[in-house]
Amino acid sequence: xxxxxxxxxxxxxxxxxxxxxxxxxxxxxxxxxxxxxxxxxxxxxxxxxxxxxxxxxxxxxxxxxxxxxxxxxxxxxxxxxxxxxxxxxxxxxxxxxxxxxxxxxxxxxxxxxxxxxxxxxxxxxxxxxxxxxxxxxxxxxxxxxxxxxxxxxxxxxxxxxxxxxxxxxxxxxxxxxxxxxxxxxxxxxxxxxxxxxxxxxxxxxxxxxxxxxxxxxxxxxxxxxxxxxxxxxxxxxxxxxxxxxxxxxxxxxxxx
Amino acid sequence: xxxxxxxxxxxxxxxxxxxxxxxxxxxxxxxxxxxxxxxxxxxxxxxxxxxxxxxxxxxxxxxxxxxxxxxxxxxxxxxxxxxxxxxxxxxxxxxxxxxxxxxxxxxxxxxxxxxxxxxxxxxxxxxxxxxxxxxxxxxxxxxxxxxxxxxxxxxxxxxxxxxxxxxxxxxxxxxxxxxxxxxxxxxxxxxxxxxxxxxxxxxxxxxxxxxxxxxxxxxxxxxxxxxxxxxxxxxxxxxxxxxxxxxxxxxxxxxxxxxxxxxxxxxxxxxxxxxxxxxxxxxxxxxxxxxxxxxxxxxxxxxxxxxxxx
Numbered sequence: 001x002x003x004x005x006x007x008x009x010x011x012x013x014x015x016x017x018x019x020x021x022x023x024x025x026x027x028x029x030x031x032x033x034x035x036x037x038x039x040x041x042x043x044x045x046x047x048x049x050x051x052x053x054x055x056x057x058x059x060x061x062x063x064x065x066x067x068x069x070x071x072x073x074x075x076x077x078x079x080x081x082x083x084x085x086x087x088x089x090x091x092x093x094x095x096x097x098x099x100x101x102x103x104x105x106x107x108x109x110x111x112x113x114x115x116x117x118x119x120x121x122x123x124x125x126x127x128x129x130x131x132x133x134x135x136x137x138x139x140x141x142x143x144x145x146x147x148x149x150x151x152x153x154x155x156x157x158x159x160x161x162x163x164x165x166x167x168x169x170x171x172x173x174x175x176x177x178x179x180x181x182x183x184x185x186x187x188x189x190x191x192x193x194x195x196x197x198x199x200x201x202x203x204x205x206x207x208x209x210x211x212x213x214x215x216x217x218x219x220x221x222x223x224x225x226x227x228x229x230x231x232x233x234x235x236x237x238x239x240x241x242x243x244x245x246x247x248x249x250x251x252x253x254x255x256x
Numbered sequence: 257x258x259x260x261x262x263x264x265x266x267x268x269x270x271x272x273x274x275x276x277x278x279x280x281x282x283x284x285x286x287x288x289x290x291x292x293x294x295x296x297x298x299x300x301x302x303x304x305x306x307x308x309x310x311x312x313x314x315x316x317x318x319x320x321x322x323x324x325x326x327x328x329x330x331x332x333x334x335x336x337x338x339x340x341x342x343x344x345x346x347x348x349x350x351x352x353x354x355x356x357x358x359x360x361x362x363x364x365x366x367x368x369x370x371x372x373x374x375x376x377x378x379x380x381x382x383x384x385x386x387x388x389x390x391x392x393x394x395x396x397x398x399x400x401x402x403x404x405x406x407x408x409x410x411x412x413x414x415x416x417x418x419x420x421x422x423x424x425x426x427x428x429x430x431x432x433x434x435x436x437x438x439x440x441x442x443x444x445x446x447x448x449x450x451x452x453x454x455x456x457x458x459x460x461x462x463x464x465x466x467x468x469x470x471x472x473x474x475x476x477x478x479x480x481x482x483x484x485x486x487x488x489x490x491x492x493x494x495x496x497x498x499x500x501x502x503x504x505x506x507x508x509x510x511x512x513x514x515x516x517x518x519x520x521x522x523x524x525x526x527x528x529x530x531x532x533x534x535x536x537x538x539x540x541x542x543x544x545x546x547x548x549x550x551x552x553x554x555x556x557x558x559x560x561x562x563x564x565x566x
Contacts, residue, residue, distance in 0.1 A: 052443070078445035090440035092433045102426070103433050104444045110426030111446075113454060117418070123425065170445065 011060035035220035083167035089159035093152035101134035157188035275509035280462030289435030297363030300482035302464025332468035340460020382478030498560025
């Protein structure tokens with residue numbers, strides 16, 4: 001295949017007569033932070049759901065590191081190397097932060113019923129390793145002091161941080177971020193941006209949908225603009241900001 | 257005094273069998289959030305399976321396999337697990353109240369089969385002469401009761417320990433995650449379908465085992481033993497003990513069974529003979545009142561830590 005880590009070709013999703021996503025293509029290079037923007041109704045969220053596997057496409061293909069995952073079920077995509085976060089974060093409220101984190105580890109021996117009786121030592125060893133990794137990642141997002149508390153006590157912004165740390169437990173190559181800035185207070189937003197950059201520096205690719213233009217231009221290496229289900233424009237943040245068609249479609253001309 | 261000891265052992269044996277059923281429900285509801293209202297059906301499958309496999313040959317009914325008791329119990333657990341797994345598979349798309357209605361339907365079907373499939377179950381007359389453990393010492397009621405109590409306590413204890421290990425394991429962690437947010441669990445790579453079926457099967461196996469143990473403890477079963485009242489009792493036990501806690505499931509079973517038996521003997525002592533049959537309903541009233549009190553004062557039950565509806 002190509003050297004692209006994530007590549008969607010001619011993705012299409014029809015809901016009845018309406019094509020929410022219409023022959024849309026997108027490719028993310030290794031280590032890239034790719035922004036996906038567009039006016040309301042442009043099909044960003046559907047595109048995102050297609051990539052994450054929670055919606056199955058009517059046409060087109062998705063490749064992850066050369067592997068065809070077009071029809072792989074959502075629960076297989078994380079172990080294949082692609083994780084996601086949610087626009088409204090979804091921690092498991094009655095599980096502790098540590099349990100939330102450890103759950104995200106892939107291919108755990110102890111998640112198989114009988115292994116807990118036939119291979120308890122191996123399960124315990126894996127649990128210790130997972131706990132160490134979880135604590136290190138919780139440290140990274142400044143949540144380790146709450147590790148033993150149930151996730152329901154977290155604020156909205158902290159939940160976003162937990163979700164980012166949680167998905168990193170699976171060592172993904174690509175992470176899809178669904179509006180990471182939505183509902184996060186400015187101070188925490190700075191932490192969030194810094195952490196995404198830290199993780200990105202280790203080679204992890206990010207694809208994010210975002211309405212906060214300031215965040216998108218600061219964070220993203222490249223931006224893809226969608227309108228009416230298709231590609232409108234792709235380029236560097238400053239090119240996107242100057243492009244008249246983008247200004248017309250996305251900003252309605254107001255910023256011109 | 258001797259009588260009292262024997263009765264104590266008998267009471268505790270019955271309560272611990274209920275505890276076993278409640279442990280099965282705790283795995284399904286307390287851990288995984290599966291609203292199973294068909295408990296009596298799964299208990300019945302286990303009871304009939306073991307009874308049919310171990311009883312001597314009887315005319316007009318399939319049987320005469322003469323399996324040893326322990327093998328009968330194992331078969332009961334496996335068969336109920338299979339039936340529960342199938343129920344889980346058939347109801348994969350159903351949530352909460354719809355799942356409840358369907359599982360209730362399963363229990364009604366099982367009970368009707370027990371009542372009418374005479375060739376298989378003996379129909380309304382049930383299955384008698386189920387071999388009892390320690391039948392050799394039956395002449396000494398105290399010894400007999402205590403020997404049985406020991407076996408039942410061992411089965412319940414072993415199941416309790418196994419379920420404790422599972423609840424704390426990564427396997428149990430996935431079940432709890434599914435209870436809280438299925439979609440997020442799927443995004444984290446967990447197959448909701450597979451774990452849901454597993455939870456149904458494992459919980460069903462425990463219920464079926466309990467049914468089998470009870471059948472051999474009493475020595476006789478009939479379709480009337482597996483009415484929805486049984487399901488109600490077990491739910492009350494889990495609510496009182498604390499949903500999500502194995503310890504709570506055992507304690508709740510003992511407390512609720514004590515109230516059930518206590519209110520039963522109280523009404524038979526103070527209500528005149530003609531009214532006895534009607535007064536028996538007061539047992540359900542007693543449990544209902546206690547359930548209300550618990551839900552008012554300690555909605556999480558004795559041992560439940562979970563704050564629901566948060």
